Amino acid sequence: MxxxxxxxxxxxxxxxxxxxxxxxxxxxxxGTENATDRADPNVEKATPSAEEAASNEEGKNSEATFKDVTGTEISVDLPVEKVACLTEICVDALVELGLKPAAVTAGGLAPEPEFYGEEAASLGQIGGSFFEPNLEDISLAGPDLVIGLEGTHEGLREGLAGIAPLYIVQPKSMLESIEFLQHMGQLTGKVAEAEAAEKRLLDKFNxxxxxxxxxxxxxxxxxxxxxxxxxxxxxxxxxxxxxxxxxxxxxxxxxxxxxxxxxxxxxxxxxxxxxxxxxxxxxxxxxxxxxxxxxxxxxxxxxxxxxxxxxxxxxxxxxxxxxxxxxxxxxxxxxxxxxxxxxxxxxxxxx
Structure with missing residues (x-):
């Protein structure tokens, strides 16, 4: 037994x-601390400066460099527009920001009515299993960033090297869940939406x-x-x-x-x-x-x-x-x- x-x-x-x-x-x-007052210490540059914004208008992207929970350094062009979700906190964060994932794994949050409901069927689908998602499906989605879960998806980093950076996450508290949302707001240019979602949760919790x-x-x-x-x-x-x-x-x-x-x-x-x-x-x-x-x-x-x-x-x-x-x-x-x-x-x- x-x-x-x-x-x-x-x-x-x-x-x-x-x-x-x-x-x-x-x-x-x-959750009692207002997480908007805490910047992510791993993010070296998550939002563009005024000069960078002007550069963006000329067709050039600024870049954010940060470390994920595994200590791996990741660089992405800002704003991140297409995200493939291998873990459900990714889906959760994107819906809070008013965005849609480029692709999701089957059977998760996306079809729930509080998330994407019937629209989930139109999202890119990642076949395979939770442990071994199909890399070809991820590639077809053309993501700027792939988000996976610690203890499960680290082994995909090499296979994804030619597709998109892999951002491994593992929230250990409500505060860390909020911090992840904040970071995604910075990366996608949806800071105000992240702050509004944080406030909704903390108001309810308190x-x-x-x-x-x-x-x-x-x-x-x-x-x-x-x-x-x-x-x-x-x-x-x-x-x-x-x-x-x-x-x-x-x-x-x-x-x-x-x-x-x-x-x-x-x-x-x-x-x-x-x-x-x-x-x-x-x-x-x-x-x-x-x-x-x-x-x-x-x-x-x-x-x-x-x-x-x-x-x-x-x-x-x-x-x-x-x-x-x-x-x-x-x-x-x-x-x-x-x-x-x-x-x-x-x-x-x-x-």
Missing amino acids: RKRLGIIFLIIAALISGCSSVPQDPPQET YYKEHSPKDKTALVMYGSDVNFGIDTAGSLVGSVLAEVTQYPWPAPEADGGHQAGGMAYSLEKVLENDPDYIFVETFTFSPDAQPLSEQFKRNPLWSRLSAVKNGQVHEMRTSVWASGRGTRSLGIILDEAMSIMYPELYKKAVE
């Missing part, structure tokens, strides 16, 4: 790598944080079968929820209180804290796969949980809750979680 669990979690960890990463700052500081009674407990769990994991309070989504309600699921002390993703868990441990609400992300590997909450019904411990007894187990959209990572996704997660746990508070927030 331990061997099988390890294999399952290697697969799941790769799929959601970074989707619930730990902030470097304590959770109580997450409202819920200030007004929530914080008297109910929540848990985010995920998996493809009954060998499952949870988002700890040190994860991206967990740390955000921990600010607006009770989230008694600390990251392992062995990891210094931080956890790069989720952690393997058991129903016995869940029952110890017995959460009032459970949010489930089901990873489906086949069209016939049952929702994770349905699979758990075979375990007698499942029926003993208060959330199960009270009908408060909720299957959430995996594309948003597990893969989004960006500012629009985090706003949706806040609204969906708070509308379920505190419906009266959500109604006031949207009035």
